[in-house]
Amino acid sequence: MTAPWITYRPELKVLDCTIRDGGLVNDHKFEDGFIRAVYDASVAAGIDYLEIGYKNDRKVTAQGQFGVWKFCDEDDVRRVVGDNPTALKLAAMIDAGKCDWRNDVLPKERSVFDMMRVAFYANQVSEAVDMIADAKDKGYEVSANLMAVTTVKEQEIDQVLEVLVATPADAIVVVDSYGSMYAEQVELLVKKYLDYGRASGKQVGIHAHNNQQLAFANTIEAIIHGANRVDASLMGLGRGAGNCPMELLIGFLRNPKFKIRPIWEVLQSQLLPLSRQVEWGPFPQYNVTGQLNEHPRSAIAARSGDKKDNYVEFFDRLTSDV
Amino acid sequence: MTAPWITYRPELKVLDCTIRDGGLVNDHKFEDGFIRAVYDASVAAGIDYLEIGYKNDRKVTAQGQFGVWKFCDEDDVRRVVGDNPTALKLAAMIDAGKCDWRNDVLPKERSVFDMMRVAFYANQVSEAVDMIADAKDKGYEVSANLMAVTTVKEQEIDQVLEVLVATPADAIVVVDSYGSMYAEQVELLVKKYLDYGRASGKQVGIHAHNNQQLAFANTIEAIIHGANRVDASLMGLGRGAGNCPMELLIGFLRNPKFKIRPIWEVLQSQLLPLSRQVEWGPFPQYNVTGQLNEHPRSAIAARSGDKKDNYVEFFDRLTSDV
Secondary structure, rough: OOOOOOOOOOOOOOEOOOOHHHHHHHHHOOOHHHHHHHHHHHHHOOOEEEEEEEEOOOOOOOOOOOHHHHOOOOOHHHHHHOOOOOOOOEEEEEEEOOHHHHHHOOOHHHHOOOOEEEEEEEHHHHHHHHHHHHHHHHHOOEEEEEOOOHHHHHHHHHHHHHHHOOOOOEEEEEOOOOOOHHHHHHHHHHHHHHHHHOOOOEEEEEEEEEEOHHHHHHHHHHHHOOEEEEEEHHHHHEEEEEOHHHHHHHOOOOOOOOOOOHHHHHHHHHHHHHHHHOOOOOOOHHHHHHHHHOOOHHHHHHHHOOOOOOOOHHHHHHHOOO | OOOOOOOOOOOOOEEEHHHHHHHHHHHOOOOOHHHHOOOOOOHHHOEEEEEEEEOOOOOOOOOOOHHHHHHHOHHHHHHHOOOOOOOOOEEEEEOOOOOOOHHHHHOOHHHHOOEEEEEEEEHHHHHHHHHHHHHHOOOEEEEEEEHHHOOOOOHHHHHHHHOOOOOOOEEEEEEEOOOOHHHHHHHHHHHHHHHOOOOOOOOEEEEOOOOOOOHHHHHHHHOOOOOOOEEEEEOOOOOOEEOOOHHHHHHHHOOOOOHHHHHHHHHHHHHHHHHHHOOOOOHHHHHHHHHHHOHHHHHHHHHHHOOOOOOHHHHHHHHHOO
């Protein structure tokens, strides 16, 4: 057999979702200096894409509650990264049902963004199709991110994929929103997405959550089976249990264009201080929701309350029959 | 294909190494109450084996420095668990070069222990063979744990395995001492150990470390490929980055004899308080030694010094050319 951990696939691209998924931890209230440091580290480390936040509709999202990275106006992004004169591509996430994409996604020639990532639940696939077509028409790379796929029946996944492969999306992403997948499930889904996407040349991605300390392992598993678009975040920053840690992923990848020292630098200068202000990681409550294949909102609430150390009460509540 | 995460293999046995490997974090200075709580939780959770500590030679190990679980005298064990009138089997680790096994391993009929785990480096295999034969003669179950296998050349691994399969050991364990293995390497080694052990009916085990947050994933990987002896510890307690977390393993296993609620209870009552006194887990320095396939002693030293937050200095030091 070949030794895949010795060689590399040049077509494998890494997306840093530190700021976007991490924004779900601190309501997107990052200082410009933090954004700039993550941007600089991504450039220096050879990361391919940096996802900065959401482009939520200001009419439907309470503005006072969130920092500017919930909306990602061009002016805010350019204030920090200028016109982005680097090889690093910038991405924003646009959420079905929460984004005025017809108006707020500008034509690419007027935008500093390179990619739009369309996030949607299975029941929102029709809007997602329109969003994908719109973003592609406007000149962006587009990825289609079907969220919470572990709660979708096999037949419906097939139906969603049939619809997606007819869109101009460049990539379709296996999204383990609840951090509940084991390696076998990652393998099955990556192979399924690849099978559907092959005819239209779509790449397959993986976005893992760390509820069961499997985000990095599942990302490797997806890579082994052919995923070429992989998400990770610095120190695993992300909602709840967080994501695949970039420092582990870059340590694993063997493409010499990736450099790990800038990652350790930004972990030390930015993420470590942040970790003293906000909490993320695979704490017991997130283990439980991952094991139960549930949205982590109950765990997030438990971790922020005065019963955060009562694992048993939480487990009993989530497994109660009444 | 079958769905292995739905069914289970009754022959798969779980060993809790919380106290033994965790003793490397606190010099084995556990209160009796902690030991009893881990014991009670293991019984209630349906764990198969509980490894309590080492049987080190008092003549070669500085006694004042360590708690009693570095030596595991019968009197100490019986003070806490009596004659162990349960289905839980008790194990001790005996280290080649550090154990006066001829004298300190009692005949089974005079001991509360059920199993001896013989730990050794490749160059100590000759003493290990004698230790295995001695422990088996005295009436114990015996496992052979070749440590730091990721630093041993393929040819030497083969030679060690050829020798081990001729011993009366019941199990041979794939030991990822440095937490440096990825899934492919786990697969290769488990299959190799299984191939060697098949003719003499030996079981294969896995002992993973969590330097790269892969201990749980690698344990699953080993199980998928046929390992039936798996080690885990409560909250992952263990030297450096720690081990495979028991709460994740039990959440994964589908044998109804395993119960997870007692695990959450003991995590809450014992491990959480301990985590405020001593440190373990996959911190950046452990990521680095795992990525470099090195013993974690440099990382342990860094985490206990005043430069514990200087990830870059540590990385530079370990990757310096001079």
